[in-house]
Amino acid sequence: MSSFCERSEAEMRLKIAISNQKGGVGKTTTSINLGACLAMSGCRTLVIDIDPQANATSGLGFKPNGDNTIYEALLNEKAEPAMIKNTAVDSLFLLPSNINLTGAEIELIAAENREYKLKNLINSLPADFEFIIIDCPPSLGLLTVNSLTAADSVIIPLQTEYFALEGLRLLLDTIDKIRGSFNPSLEVEGLLFTMYDKRTTLGNQVVQEVIKNYDGNIFKTIIPRNIRLSESPSHGLPVALYDAKSKGSDAYIDLARELI
Ligand code: ATP
Numbered sequence: 001m002s003s004f005c006e007r008s009e010a011e012m013r014l015k016i017a018i019s020n021q022k023g024g025v026g027k028t029t030t031s032i033n034l035g036a037c038l039a040m041s042g043c044r045t046l047v048i049d050i051d052p053q054a055n056a057t058s059g060l061g062f063k064p065n066g067d068n069t070i071y072e073a074l075l076n077e078k079a080e081p082a083m084i085k086n087t088a089v090d091s092l093f094l095l096p097s098n099i100n101l102t103g104a105e106i107e108l109i110a111a112e113n114r115e116y117k118l119k120n121l122i123n124s125l126p127a128d129f130e131f132i133i134i135d136c137p138p139s140l141g142l143l144t145v146n147s148l149t150a151a152d153s154v155i156i157p158l159q160t161e162y163f164a165l166e167g168l169r170l171l172l173d174t175i176d177k178i179r180g181s182f183n184p185s186l187e188v189e190g191l192l193f194t195m196y197d198k199r200t201t202l203g204n205q206v207v208q209e210v211i212k213n214y215d216g217n218i219f220k221t222i223i224p225r226n227i228r229l230s231e232s233p234s235h236g237l238p239v240a241l242y243d244a245k246s247k248g249s250d251a252y253i254d255l256a257r258e259l260i
Pocket residue numbers: 022023024025026027028029030051053055136137138194195196223224225226227229230231233248
């Protein structure tokens with residue numbers, strides 16, 4: 001892939017939360033593969049796994065049971081260099097998660113500035129990441145609030161199935177509330193259609209319906225349902241390394257191009 005990471009100083013360090021409180025819509029798949037495509041195009045990229053399920057961690061080839069994870073980093077509001085892992089992709093790094101993070105949601109409730117833990121942590125990181133991708137859990141709890149407070153923008157994956165729009169209003173309301181309180185400049189980078197099956201009319205209907213009812217940004221790139229995308233995490237690899245010729249790989253390259 002040719003290098004197309006040409007971001008100016010002022011644009012450096014775009015922090016993007018991948019969020020939707022609905023489960024299984026493609027947040028982690030997007031975090032891993034968008035992150036990998038950005039990195040392969042020459043942008044130093046960090047994926048932060050802030051989901052206790054730790055799927056981005058295992059999907060990038062790490063056992064989700066180590067110390068030195070996002071859990072310790074959040075509580076200390078600081079990432080030690082040993083916490084940042086190199087991945088199989090040059091220029092792609094991971095701040096891993098761990099099941100202990102489930103406890104953080106409760107432990108943080110009484111903490112001062114509890115909404116700003118991730119933001120402070122990110123400010124403690126070396127300045128040379130051009131993209132920081134935050135893989136959010138399927139909830140609107142404190143970990144997601146921290147993510148939306150720390151982020152410049154949000155990508156909202158929507159599965160092209162019935163009920164795709166269900167819950168979107170709630171997420172958009174949450175984003176509005178975060179703007180009004182902790183992060184006035186938070187933007188919606190775009191809705192992203194995922195798991196699109198062109199053989200069914202349903203997928204197309206859902207896309208049309210969302211376009212009709214949503215007046216914000218929607219990515220032109222649509223992520224198809226692709227078996228390679230679902231297989232690659234069990235090999236601990238982004239799809240671009242697992243099967244570079246797959247439709248899934250092409251789609252995430254297009255998404256990275258569209259984003260940059
Ligand atoms: P959770 O809410 O549990 O964190 P999620 O939103 O992160 O889920 P993923 O884990 O990315 O969703 O995807 C859910 C399942 O669908 C996974 O098994 C994944 O491999 C599969 N999947 C995601 N995107 C695609 C796709 N485009 N084609 C085929 N399978 C996909």
